[in-house]
Amino acid sequence: MISEKMKPLVNNNSAIRAMFEEGKRLASIYGAENVYDFSLGNPNVPAPAAVNQAIKDILDEEDSTFVHGYMSNSGYEDVRATVADSLNRRFGTHFNQDNILMTVGAASGLNIILKTILNPGDEVITFAPYFVEYGSYVRNYDGVLVVVSPDTETFQPNLDEFEQKITPRTKGVIINTPNNPTGVVYSAGTLERMADILRAKEKEYGTAIVLISDEPYRELAYDGVEVPYVTGFYDDTVICYSYSKSLSLPGERIGYLVIPDELQDSKEVFNAATIANRVMGCVNAPSLMQRVIKRCIDEQVNLEAYDKNRNLLYNGLKDLGFVCIKPQGAFYLFVKSPEADEKKFCEACKKHNVLVVPGSSFACPGYVRISYCVSYGQIERSLPAFAKIAAEYGL
Amino acid sequence: MISEKMKPLVNNNSAIRAMFEEGKRLASIYGAENVYDFSLGNPNVPAPAAVNQAIKDILDEEDSTFVHGYMSNSGYEDVRATVADSLNRRFGTHFNQDNILMTVGAASGLNIILKTILNPGDEVITFAPYFVEYGSYVRNYDGVLVVVSPDTETFQPNLDEFEQKITPRTKGVIINTPNNPTGVVYSAGTLERMADILRAKEKEYGTAIVLISDEPYRELAYDGVEVPYVTGFYDDTVICYSYSKSLSLPGERIGYLVIPDELQDSKEVFNAATIANRVMGCVNAPSLMQRVIKRCIDEQVNLEAYDKNRNLLYNGLKDLGFVCIKPQGAFYLFVKSPEADEKKFCEACKKHNVLVVPGSSFACPGYVRISYCVSYGQIERSLPAFAKIAAEYGL
Numbered sequence: 001m002i003s004e005k006m007k008p009l010v011n012n013n014s015a016i017r018a019m020f021e022e023g024k025r026l027a028s029i030y031g032a033e034n035v036y037d038f039s040l041g042n043p044n045v046p047a048p049a050a051v052n053q054a055i056k057d058i059l060d061e062e063d064s065t066f067v068h069g070y071m072s073n074s075g076y077e078d079v080r081a082t083v084a085d086s087l088n089r090r091f092g093t094h095f096n097q098d099n100i101l102m103t104v105g106a107a108s109g110l111n112i113i114l115k116t117i118l119n120p121g122d123e124v125i126t127f128a129p130y131f132v133e134y135g136s137y138v139r140n141y142d143g144v145l146v147v148v149s150p151d152t153e154t155f156q157p158n159l160d161e162f163e164q165k166i167t168p169r170t171k172g173v174i175i176n177t178p179n180n181p182t183g184v185v186y187s188a189g190t191l192e193r194m195a196d197i198l199r200a201k202e203k204e205y206g207t208a209i210v211l212i213s214d215e216p217y218r219e220l221a222y223d224g225v226e227v228p229y230v231t232g233f234y235d236d237t238v239i240c241y242s243y244s245k246s247l248s249l250p251g252e253r254i255g256y257l258v259i260p261d262e263l264q265d266s267k268e269v270f271n272a273a274t275i276a277n278r279v280m281g282c283v284n285a286p287s288l289m290q291r292v293i294k295r296c297i298d299e300q301v302n303l304e305a306y307d308k309n310r311n312l313l314y315n316g317l318k319d320l321g322f323v324c325i326k327p328q329g330a331f332y333l334f335v336k337s338p339e340a341d342e343k344k345f346c347e348a349c350k351k352h353n354v355l356v357v358p359g360s361s362f363a364c365p366g367y368v369r370i371s372y373c374v375s376y377g378q379i380e381r382s383l384p385a386f387a388k389i390a391a392e393y394g395l
Numbered sequence: 396m397i398s399e400k401m402k403p404l405v406n407n408n409s410a411i412r413a414m415f416e417e418g419k420r421l422a423s424i425y426g427a428e429n430v431y432d433f434s435l436g437n438p439n440v441p442a443p444a445a446v447n448q449a450i451k452d453i454l455d456e457e458d459s460t461f462v463h464g465y466m467s468n469s470g471y472e473d474v475r476a477t478v479a480d481s482l483n484r485r486f487g488t489h490f491n492q493d494n495i496l497m498t499v500g501a502a503s504g505l506n507i508i509l510k511t512i513l514n515p516g517d518e519v520i521t522f523a524p525y526f527v528e529y530g531s532y533v534r535n536y537d538g539v540l541v542v543v544s545p546d547t548e549t550f551q552p553n554l555d556e557f558e559q560k561i562t563p564r565t566k567g568v569i570i571n572t573p574n575n576p577t578g579v580v581y582s583a584g585t586l587e588r589m590a591d592i593l594r595a596k597e598k599e600y601g602t603a604i605v606l607i608s609d610e611p612y613r614e615l616a617y618d619g620v621e622v623p624y625v626t627g628f629y630d631d632t633v634i635c636y637s638y639s640k641s642l643s644l645p646g647e648r649i650g651y652l653v654i655p656d657e658l659q660d661s662k663e664v665f666n667a668a669t670i671a672n673r674v675m676g677c678v679n680a681p682s683l684m685q686r687v688i689k690r691c692i693d694e695q696v697n698l699e700a701y702d703k704n705r706n707l708l709y710n711g712l713k714d715l716g717f718v719c720i721k722p723q724g725a726f727y728l729f730v731k732s733p734e735a736d737e738k739k740f741c742e743a744c745k746k747h748n749v750l751v752v753p754g755s756s757f758a759c760p761g762y763v764r765i766s767y768c769v770s771y772g773q774i775e776r777s778l779p780a781f782a783k784i785a786a787e788y789g790l
Contacts, residue, residue, distance in 0.1 A: 001511075001512055001603055001605075001658075001659055001660040001663065001664050002511065002512070002660070002663055002664065002667045003510070003511060003512055003513055003514050003536070003667075004514055005510075005514075005536075006510065006511055006667045006670065006671060009667070009670050009671075009674060010663070010666060010667050010670060013666075013670050040465075042460075042464055042465045043460065043464070044460060045460075046458075046459035046460050047459050047460075047463050051459075051463075052454045052459065055450060055454060055683075056451055056454065059447045059450060059451065063441075064441035064442050064446075064447065064643070065437075065438065065439060065440075065441050065442075065643065067646075068442050068446075068643060068644045068645070068646050068647055069437055069438070069643075069645055069646045070435075070437045070645045070646050071646060104499055104648070104676065104677055104678075105676065105677075105678060107673075107676035107677075107678050108675075108676035108677060108678075109676070110676060111675055111676035112676070115398070115400075115401065116396075116397065116398060116401055117396055117397070117398055118398055119398050119399055119400075133673075133674060136674035137674065137676065140674065140675065141398070141400075208396055210396075248459070248460065248463060248464075249463045250463070250464055250465045250678075251462075251463050251464045251465050251466060251679060251681070251682025251683075252463055252681050252682055252683060253499070253677065253678060253679070253680075253681050253682075263396075264396055265396040265397070268396065268397055268405070269396050269397065271405060271408075272397045272398075272401045272404070272405050275401065275404050275405060275408050276401060276404075278502075278528075279404060279528060279531035279532065279535065280503075280506055280535065280675060280676075281499065281500065281502035281503035281504070281505060281506035281507070281532065281675075281677075282499055282500075282502075282503060282648065282676075282677065283499075283500060283502050283503075283645075283648060284646060284648070285648075286646070286647050286648050286681045286684065287646025287647055287648075288450075288646075288647060288683070288684075289681070289683075
């Protein structure tokens with residue numbers, strides 16, 4: 001029954017599902033309190049109180065057929081204008097509602113733009129370590145994902161290898177900053193050099209290469225680090241944003257695409273992306289949540305909670321002898337495995353009821369991802385377990 | 396910039412967009428009160444009051460990270476169980492939560508099941524007149540839509556032609572009952588014969604043919620007509636449901652797939668469909684609206700309002716001499732054009748500020764679709780305009 005294209009996805013899925021089931025199994029044996037599940041990226045910090053208040057106010061103040069009804073496939077015009085204004089205020093951009101397309105989260109935004117631009121065989125470059133679903137998204141449109149190997153010193157993108165991997169078939173480049181799984185933020189210098197390379201290659205090959213910036217973690221940055229706005233560096237840029245993390249609404253599936261005027265064929269791309277949103281079956285981003293975004297445009301989750309987690313876990317693991325760069329954003333630590341085969345390390349952790357994700361799931365073996373979007377208490381309770389693991393490895 | 400596959404969609408889109416723009420243009424000249432726009436299928440009856448109350452109660456009673464958070468890609472287990480129980484109560488089925496996959500509306504459900512089962516070149520049969528997006532959905536997965544020509548006497552499916560058009564490449568059949576655009580409901584007898592044909596062809600060719608029932612209008616049936624539940628007729632059935640019309644929540648994008656145990660490889664199909672939901676970028680159906688469905692499972696919009704509209708418009712047009720079968724469900728009339736080229740008839744209507752959709756948009760030229768999900772007042776005010784149109788055609 002299953003299509004040939006879905007078969008490998010079904011087979012690969014079992015590894016992740018197995019970890020999920022293992023967590024449930026361990027919790028049933030040892031109690032949830034005594035299982036330290038760092039495997040998921042599901043925010044534990046609640047949405048700002050203003051979100052639920054906005055929902056109630058909308059229901060009291062706006063008409064039901066408007067709030068729950070169809071609108072333009074690209075979203076309510078006033079919501080899109082509010083998003084554009086907010087970006088302009090914060091990043092000095094000059095967008096308007098015709099640059100903003102409301103989407104069913106960033107994952108749907110990525111699919112929309114890939115469907116809009118990819119022909120079969122077109123190449124899309126990304127940088128290891130990367131979110132494993134990028135491969136599925138690109139294959140959905142018969143594209144080919146080309147992976148630049150990781151720079152494990154800094155986890156900044158390896159731009160020399162990037163330059164070499166651009167071909168006349170390169171149609172897109174996906175970046176993710178702040179990064180899942182490393183927490184690294186790309187600097188302005190990095191983006192400038194990346195843009196220079198892209199412009200030169202567009203000129204050399206006479207092609208258009210779209211820089212697709214996947215930004216669900218944009219608002220999750222610590223220590224005052226700047227997360228540069230990518231459209232300022234390179235004209236052929238499309239931003240995929242999600243409120244999943246900035247407002248802790250991952251289940252609601254609400255985000256947007258930014259398609260700037262500077263993008264080649266911008267109006268045609270916006271129009272085609274709007275149609276892609278419809279024919280892929282989303283039709284439009286969930287309506288009530290769009291209305292919420294208008295009222296909560298300046299809201300943000302409590303970042304301090306994540307920052308406290310980050311410092312506790314980072315310092316705790318470092319003191320135990322683990323090796324890890326300090327993340328500047330998102331809510332993950334990407335820790336070097338004490339043995340070359342990080343899957344064995346994951347197994348060793350599991351014996352202490354500690355669940356972490358192998359780096360090979362992000363095309364970066366030898367590392368593991370530890371999500372700190374968990375309770376502070378879980379991190380505190382887990383440190384003695386990490387101490388035992390460190391001792392086993394003689395750290 | 397635009398992919399080859401998107402280009403025809405962009406070009407075809409302009410006709411519908413033109414009608415939308417024309418409506419706005421006419422309203423700005425003559426006033427919205429004096430433009431009779433029957434072109435859209437956007438419910439005008441508000442959601443039941445219980446929906447907004449349920450939203451407020453959920454926000455007060457359930458935890459924020461639960462209500463707005465990730466859950467299984469197939470949806471909250473308790474919501475899926477509630478949907479299964481409701482179906483079992485109403486239709487004598489025996490589903491459980493493992494047969495229900497919550498989706499971003501029925502359009503997304505259709506895309507999910509087509510992605511799950513279609514290989515390039517596979518054929519999907521549907522019956523004219525049909526919702527034009529079916530073609531886009533099937534082409535998304537490189538399938539081929541095969542159209543059975545309409546029986547314009549009854550608008551029941553032409554089953555003789557259907558039987559002839561089934562080939563070894565037929566992987567799916569899409570039906571839509573109550574039907575957009577005709578309002579026709581398929582009888583138990585029709586479904587029985589359709590199932591007999593499918594079973595015989597599955598046996599003859601040694602293939603699996605999935606009957607995909609697109610049911611956004613299931614609850615919109617009048618005069619006590621029964622809308623038979625399709626899984627009872629044929630094992631290889633998948634139901635695509637939406638609450639867009641039954642609860643007037645089209646903008647919220649909430650619906651579900653039913654994947655019965657009787658379907659061949661049922662468990663594998665459910666698993667693959669769950670993964671398809673994720674990798675297409677929806678990830679999961681909007682979380683708050685899933686919670687709403689649990690609390691509003693027995694709610695329904697005020698059908699009387701649509702029924703009143705139906706009778707006023709049907710009788711009004713019939714008295715004027717227009718030819719139309721009386722719809723048993725949905726909120727559309729499919730009226731015979733008084734001249735062979737219905738596009739010219741649409742133009743003639745437009746001169747009286749009456750906007751209707753040509754049947755060729757549903758692969759059924761010679762007819763027009765008139766949506767009666769509008770205010771009763773609009774229908775009342777429009778009848779003198781229809782009278783003038785009738786007079787022009789000498790009806």
